[in-house]
Amino acid sequence: MELINTDVAIIGAGGAGLRAAIALAEADPTLRIALISKVYPMRSHTCAAEGGAAGVIKSDDSLDMHFDDTVGGGDWLSDQDCVEYFVKEAPKELTQLEHWGCPWNRETDGSVAVRPFGGMQKQRTWFAADKSGFHILHTLFQTTLQYPSITRFDEYYALDLLVDEGRCQGLTAMEMRSGMIKQFNAKAVIIAGGGAGRIFPFTTNGAIKTGDGMAMAYRAGVPLKDMEFVQYHPTGLPNTGSLLTEACRGEGGVLVNKDGRRYLQDYGMGPETPLGKPQLKTMELGPRDRVSQAYWHELQKGNTVSTQWGECVMLDMRHLGEKCINERLPLVRELAIAYLGVDIVKDPVPIRPVVHYMMGGISTDMQAATPLPGLFAAGECACVSLNGANRLGSNSLVELLVFGKSAALSAIKHIQALPAANVANAAALAARAGESQARIRALFSRTDGTESMSGLRKEMMDTMEKNVGIYRNEAGLQEAVDKIAALRLRYQNVVVNDKSNVFNTDLFQVLELGCMLDCAEALTVGALARKESRGAHQRLDFVQRDDASYMRHSMVYYQGLNAPRLDYLDVVITKSPPGVRDYSGDHK
Structure with a gap:
C-alpha cells in the first residue's frame, strides 16, 4: 500500500x-x-x-x-x-x-445586486x-x-x-x-x-x-x-427532481393550485400581493419548510394538478417577462424546456417539493x-x-x-x-490502514452473498420516501427504523459482481450504499425519538413544538450493527429566546 x-x-x-x-x-x-x-x-x-x-x-x-x-x-x-x-x-x-x-x-450604479429570498426580511x-x-x-x-x-x-x-x-x-x-x-x-x-x-x-x-x-x-x-x-425544496421538476431555484419566487414567480389560486395565504403566509411585486416574508417568500408543507396540505385537499408525472402545483413566472427571465433566470428556462418541454416565458411550469x-x-x-x-x-x-x-x-x-x-x-x-x-506511530497507522484494505478485499472475495446493491438501495429509498417525508408519524418512523436496521444486517451479504480494478463503479456503489444506510440509520432513529414538530421535522401525532423537552440537538453514536446510541446537547441561546415564527406579513 x-x-x-x-x-x-x-x-x-x-x-x-x-x-x-x-x-x-x-x-x-x-x-x-x-x-x-x-x-x-x-x-x-x-x-x-x-x-x-x-x-x-x-x-x-x-x-x-x-x-x-x-x-x-x-x-x-x-x-x-x-x-x-x-x-x-x-x-x-x-x-x-x-x-x-x-x-x-x-445594480445600474455598479454596486453588487441582491435579490429577495425566502424567510428573509431584507x-x-x-x-x-x-x-x-x-x-x-x-x-x-x-x-x-x-x-x-x-x-x-x-x-x-x-x-x-x-x-x-x-x-x-x-x-x-x-x-x-x-x-x-x-x-x-x-x-x-x-x-x-x-x-x-x-x-x-x-x-x-x-x-x-x-x-x-x-x-x-x-x-x-x-x-x-x-x-x-x-x-424539502418547494420547487423541483416533477420528473427529474431538478431544482428550480428559490430565485424564481424571489424575482416574483407565484405558486398556484388547480384553480389558479395563490394558496399560500391559507397557510400563514399572506396577504396576497400584486404580481411582479413580491412582499418580503409573505406568500411565495415564506421559508422552505412552510412552503413545502403547504403543498402537502393542498394535496390532501385535492387542490393539486394531475400531470403525467404525478400531482403538482404550478409555478407561474410569465408576468416577469422574457427580458427579466433571460437576464436573471436563464438556467431555469433551459431546465424547464429541456426536461418538461415547458417555456416559462409562455406557460406555468408544474413543480412539487423535492428533498434538497x-x-x-x-x-x-x-x-x-x-x-x-x-x-x-x-x-x-x-x-x-x-x-x-x-x-x-x-x-x-x-x-x-x-x-x-x-x-x-x-x-x-x-x-x-x-x-x-x-x-x-507508523506501525499503528499501517495496521489501521490494513483493516480498511481488508474490508475491501472481503467485499471482493465474497461469493456466497445473497443481496444485490440495487435491491437494497431501492428498499432503502422506498422506506425513506414512504415514512420519513414532509410529514411523519410514530408507526411510519418505527417501520423505517426497523427496516433500515434490517437492511444494514442484510448489507453484510451484498455482492460485488465486478471483480476488476479499473473504475469499478459496482464496488463504489456498494461502498456508497453502506454509507447511505449508516446515515439513514441516524436520521430515522433521531426522527422517531423527537416527539414534536419543529421546522422540517413535522409529526402528525405531535403537532406542537415542545421547547421544554426538545430544545436540544439530537446526537446519534455508531454502535456497529447494534442499534445506535442517542443522546442530546442543549441549544446555545444568546439573545433570542424561542418565539413564534410569523410569516403572515402583519408584523414589522
Missing part, C-alpha cells in the same frame, strides 16, 4: 473543501495539503446551486436582521453564538470572492444570474491553482479515517483509476464531503451525494447531530472542530448548528465559505499544538 505523507488532508473538493485549502495555503505556504475528491472539483455539487449567497451589504439591512431571520427560520434550534459569527463573517467572504473574480450581478442574497454555485466553485477552483502546496487527488474514493492515540491522523482512499488503496498520513483531516440526500429517491442531489464523509466520521466515533431535519438539503451532519463546534481531535468538518456534511431545524435559502453557499475557512484555521492551531517531537 502506497503511503502519502501530508500535513492536512481534505476530503471533498467542493465549495467548503476548496475554501479550506485556500485558507491553509494562505496562512502557511509550507503546509502540505492533500485535496482528495471522488470527482473532479468542478463536478462537485456546489456547482448545482443556483440562487445565491446571503450577506448583509445594503444600508437598509443589518447583521441583527440576518441573525433574527436565521434563528427564526431555524425554529430556534440554531446555536446562536454560531449564527452571530456567521452573519458577521458572511459579507467578508462574499467580498473576498468578488476580489478573486466571482462575477456577481450588478434583500441580501448576492447572485450571479441563476448559476451562482457554478461561478463560486469556478472562482474557488481557479484560485487554488496558484498555490503549489495544494496537491489534488481527483477521483479518489475516501474509505476510512485512521485514528490512533485518541486523535485522527489520516485516512485511506482508493484511486478509482487503478483500484489501488493509498494511505494518507496527516496531522489533521477536514471532511467537506457534502450531504446524503441520495438516501431518498426524489432529490435535487446529484449521484455523488451519498454521505461518505458523514459515515466515515460516524464510524470513527463522532456523533451525527440533528439528522432528522431534512429540507440536510440540516444535520457531523457534529462540530463553531470552529468546525469535531469531538475527535484532529478531525474537522465543514459544509453540508457538517452540523455546526447554524441552520437549526430549517435552513434559509442562500445561507448554505456562505456557510461553505465561512466554515471552510474556520476549519482550516482550526486545523492549523491543532497542528501547532502538537508536541514538537510528535512522531506518528
Whole structure:
C-alpha cells in the first residue's frame, strides 16, 4: 500500500473543501495539503446551486436582521453564538470572492445586486444570474491553482479515517483509476464531503451525494447531530427532481393550485400581493419548510394538478417577462424546456417539493472542530448548528465559505499544538490502514452473498420516501427504523459482481450504499425519538413544538450493527429566546 505523507488532508473538493485549502495555503505556504475528491472539483455539487449567497451589504439591512431571520427560520434550534459569527463573517467572504473574480450581478450604479429570498426580511442574497454555485466553485477552483502546496487527488474514493492515540491522523482512499488503496498520513483531516440526500429517491442531489464523509466520521466515533431535519425544496421538476431555484419566487414567480389560486395565504403566509411585486416574508417568500408543507396540505385537499408525472402545483413566472427571465433566470428556462418541454416565458411550469438539503451532519463546534481531535468538518456534511431545524435559502453557499475557512484555521492551531517531537506511530497507522484494505478485499472475495446493491438501495429509498417525508408519524418512523436496521444486517451479504480494478463503479456503489444506510440509520432513529414538530421535522401525532423537552440537538453514536446510541446537547441561546415564527406579513 502506497503511503502519502501530508500535513492536512481534505476530503471533498467542493465549495467548503476548496475554501479550506485556500485558507491553509494562505496562512502557511509550507503546509502540505492533500485535496482528495471522488470527482473532479468542478463536478462537485456546489456547482448545482443556483440562487445565491446571503450577506448583509445594503444600508437598509443589518447583521441583527440576518441573525433574527436565521434563528427564526431555524425554529430556534440554531446555536446562536454560531449564527452571530456567521452573519458577521458572511459579507467578508462574499467580498473576498468578488476580489478573486466571482462575477456577481450588478445594480445600474455598479454596486453588487441582491435579490429577495425566502424567510428573509431584507434583500441580501448576492447572485450571479441563476448559476451562482457554478461561478463560486469556478472562482474557488481557479484560485487554488496558484498555490503549489495544494496537491489534488481527483477521483479518489475516501474509505476510512485512521485514528490512533485518541486523535485522527489520516485516512485511506482508493484511486478509482487503478483500484489501488493509498494511505494518507496527516496531522489533521477536514471532511467537506457534502450531504446524503441520495438516501431518498426524489432529490435535487446529484449521484455523488451519498454521505461518505458523514459515515466515515460516524464510524470513527463522532456523533451525527440533528439528522432528522431534512429540507424539502418547494420547487423541483416533477420528473427529474431538478431544482428550480428559490430565485424564481424571489424575482416574483407565484405558486398556484388547480384553480389558479395563490394558496399560500391559507397557510400563514399572506396577504396576497400584486404580481411582479413580491412582499418580503409573505406568500411565495415564506421559508422552505412552510412552503413545502403547504403543498402537502393542498394535496390532501385535492387542490393539486394531475400531470403525467404525478400531482403538482404550478409555478407561474410569465408576468416577469422574457427580458427579466433571460437576464436573471436563464438556467431555469433551459431546465424547464429541456426536461418538461415547458417555456416559462409562455406557460406555468408544474413543480412539487423535492428533498434538497440536510440540516444535520457531523457534529462540530463553531470552529468546525469535531469531538475527535484532529478531525474537522465543514459544509453540508457538517452540523455546526447554524441552520437549526430549517435552513434559509442562500445561507448554505456562505456557510461553505465561512466554515471552510474556520476549519482550516482550526486545523492549523491543532497542528501547532502538537508536541514538537510528535512522531506518528507508523506501525499503528499501517495496521489501521490494513483493516480498511481488508474490508475491501472481503467485499471482493465474497461469493456466497445473497443481496444485490440495487435491491437494497431501492428498499432503502422506498422506506425513506414512504415514512420519513414532509410529514411523519410514530408507526411510519418505527417501520423505517426497523427496516433500515434490517437492511444494514442484510448489507453484510451484498455482492460485488465486478471483480476488476479499473473504475469499478459496482464496488463504489456498494461502498456508497453502506454509507447511505449508516446515515439513514441516524436520521430515522433521531426522527422517531423527537416527539414534536419543529421546522422540517413535522409529526402528525405531535403537532406542537415542545421547547421544554426538545430544545436540544439530537446526537446519534455508531454502535456497529447494534442499534445506535442517542443522546442530546442543549441549544446555545444568546439573545433570542424561542418565539413564534410569523410569516403572515402583519408584523414589522
